[in-house]
Amino acid sequence: MSQPKVVVENLSKTYITKDGTQVEALENITFHVNEQELLCIIGPNGCGKTTLLRLIAGIDTPTRGRILIDNQETKPGRAALIFQEFSLFPWRTVLDNIKFGLEILNVPTQESHKIAQNYVKLVGLEGFEQKFPHELSEGMKQKVAIARALAVNPPVLLLDEPFAFLDAQTRNRMQEELLRIWEQEKKTMIFVSHNVDEAVYLADRILALTARPGKVKTVCEVALRRPRQRTSQPFIRKREEMLKTLIEELDT
Amino acid sequence: MNWFKRYKNSLIQLSAAVVFLILWQLGATVLNLVYFPSLSDTVMAFYQLVVYGDAQGNSLLTHSFISLYRVFAGFSIALVLALALGLLCGVNEAFYSMLKPLIEVIRPIPPLAWVPFASIAFGIAIGGYAFVIFLGAFFPIFLNTVTGVKRTSSILVDVAKTFKADKKDVMFKVIVPSALPEITTGMRIGFGIAWMCIIAAEMIGVKSALGLGFFIFSMANLALYAEMFAGMIMIGLISYVINEGFMLAERQFFKWRVEIAK
Numbered sequence: 001m002s003q004p005k006v007v008v009e010n011l012s013k014t015y016i017t018k019d020g021t022q023v024e025a026l027e028n029i030t031f032h033v034n035e036q037e038l039l040c041i042i043g044p045n046g047c048g049k050t051t052l053l054r055l056i057a058g059i060d061t062p063t064r065g066r067i068l069i070d071n072q073e074t075k076p077g078r079a080a081l082i083f084q085e086f087s088l089f090p091w092r093t094v095l096d097n098i099k100f101g102l103e104i105l106n107v108p109t110q111e112s113h114k115i116a117q118n119y120v121k122l123v124g125l126e127g128f129e130q131k132f133p134h135e136l137s138e139g140m141k142q143k144v145a146i147a148r149a150l151a152v153n154p155p156v157l158l159l160d161e162p163f164a165f166l167d168a169q170t171r172n173r174m175q176e177e178l179l180r181i182w183e184q185e186k187k188t189m190i191f192v193s194h195n196v197d198e199a200v201y202l203a204d205r206i207l208a209l210t211a212r213p214g215k216v217k218t219v220c221e222v223a224l225r226r227p228r229q230r231t232s233q234p235f236i237r238k239r240e241e242m243l244k245t246l247i248e249e250l251d252t
Numbered sequence: 253m254n255w256f257k258r259y260k261n262s263l264i265q266l267s268a269a270v271v272f273l274i275l276w277q278l279g280a281t282v283l284n285l286v287y288f289p290s291l292s293d294t295v296m297a298f299y300q301l302v303v304y305g306d307a308q309g310n311s312l313l314t315h316s317f318i319s320l321y322r323v324f325a326g327f328s329i330a331l332v333l334a335l336a337l338g339l340l341c342g343v344n345e346a347f348y349s350m351l352k353p354l355i356e357v358i359r360p361i362p363p364l365a366w367v368p369f370a371s372i373a374f375g376i377a378i379g380g381y382a383f384v385i386f387l388g389a390f391f392p393i394f395l396n397t398v399t400g401v402k403r404t405s406s407i408l409v410d411v412a413k414t415f416k417a418d419k420k421d422v423m424f425k426v427i428v429p430s431a432l433p434e435i436t437t438g439m440r441i442g443f444g445i446a447w448m449c450i451i452a453a454e455m456i457g458v459k460s461a462l463g464l465g466f467f468i469f470s471m472a473n474l475a476l477y478a479e480m481f482a483g484m485i486m487i488g489l490i491s492y493v494i495n496e497g498f499m500l501a502e503r504q505f506f507k508w509r510v511e512i513a514k
């Protein structure tokens with residue numbers, strides 16, 4: 001077997017707040033993600049999921065431990081991060097939002113335009129290129145964020161509860177879309193969720209974190225064929241199993 | 253009916269203005285005071301001054317341009333410095349807190365209190381006016397810039413960082429565009445203050461022979477009250493046009509902002 005795409009080793013993160021108190025967010029986390037794998041991370045609110053993604057994206061530094069992507073220490077630009085909150089540049093149109101990363105990389109205008117157009121198509125936003133974010137639905141906004149992240153062709157895509165603010169129906173549709181994009185782009189993805197149903201629907205493997213400070217509780221394989229049926233027995237069984245893991249954490 | 257609805261606001265504004273003008277005309281005629289000219293006398297004086305100019309042959313437009321020129325000179329310097337310092341103070345808390353006491357002591361000094369100093373230091377040269385205008389325009393632009401920078405979403409800065417943006421990218425691709433609406437508001441307010449300052453500075457300051465402030469003051473001294481009012485109206489009109497221009501630009505360029513605020 002080839003070496004993993006992402007390796008997280010003995011990772012700890014302690015925040016020091018303004019008044020000097022220490023907040024231990026993550027404690028001694030170790031796991032890996034394989035090439036083209038879709039790993040879901042679940043865990044109760046405040047257990048350090050966002051912190052973990054920010055560390056992998058290289059926009060925060062760990063207190064201890066290290067993160068390797070393609071065997072090299074991570075740094076900004078190596079993993080694209082899709083934020084949970086509204087993260088589009090409100091003054092840029094859809095197309096110009098998608099071009100943002102390409103501009104930073106100084107990709108020539110014509111080429112960047114072509115690339116951006118391609119990703120508009122990939123996420124199914126043709127006809128909306130010149131719209132501003134406030135003119136889009138919540139689901140469309142996250143599609144733009146995904147297109148913007150993919151446009152720079154990052155080795156790894158990190159998604160932080162990207163569908164948390166969507167209604168159930170839109171969320172299900174976006175999950176299908178994401179799987180389609182994942183298969184088409186052959187990306188390694190880390191998808192953070194606190195929704196077990198979502199994790200079981202999407203993941204190759206699920207990593208469950210404990211309550212804060214986040215530690216690895218379990219890692220388990222989801223050996224269900226895609227497209228997965230939410231109403232099928234194996235799906236329901238897997239979901240129950242994961243739910244139990246999560247509930248244990250909420251109780252403690 | 254539809255037509256009426258569409259222009260309803262303008263119609264109301266227009267009727268209010270007409271009522272006011274009629275009251276002015278009637279009031280001035282009834283009161284019959286030398287220092288309160290009627291509308292018709294003022295309009296006549298305005299026309300004469302624009303077309304033929306004052307006793308020295310200087311048109312009201314010339315006076316206006318001279319005042320505007322002085323404002324632009326001081327305003328441009330204020331804009332450049334306020335932007336540079338505002339961006340710096342917005343991103344660097346330590347730097348801002350170092351400057352803050354200094355700024356907060358100088359800020360409440362009315363720009364006009366500097367006029368005696370300015371006219372001694374610069375004489376009738378443009379520098380004296382520019383200096384006073386600078387003090388009037390600087391603070392609104394500076395403070396709005398700082399606010400705009402601080403209001404920049406930290407998420408958006410993080411987004412830029414995930415794309416490998418360096419400090420310069422973050423500044424010019426995230427912070428500046430995000431703060432631009434506030435900066436424009438600061439410019440609009442700064443310009444309004446600068447315009448009032450220039451008029452006052454021309455009145456109490458050095459005896460230049462040109463400028464709207466000087467013009468009004470000398471008309472009053474000559475007891476030419478209709479001419480004096482014509483000059484005052486010119487001040488109001490110019491200010492109105494420029495303010496509307498800024499507001500139009502704000503609505504036009506920052507649509508994304510207006511919509512979000514809704």
Ligand SMILES: Nc1ncnc2c1ncn2[C@@H]1O[C@H](COP(=O)(O)OP(=O)(O)O)[C@@H](O)[C@H]1O
Nearest residue numbers: 015017023025044045046047048049050051052
């Ligand atoms: N910048 C920060 N400074 C101090 N504490 C923080 C900071 N960011 C997050 N935390 C704390 O770290 C913990 C984990 O936060 P987070 O990673 O956002 O959790 P999750 O995404 O799983 O909800 C929380 O207790 C949170 O309050």
Ligand SMILES: [Mg+2]
Nearest residue numbers: 049050084160
């Ligand atoms: Mg989170």
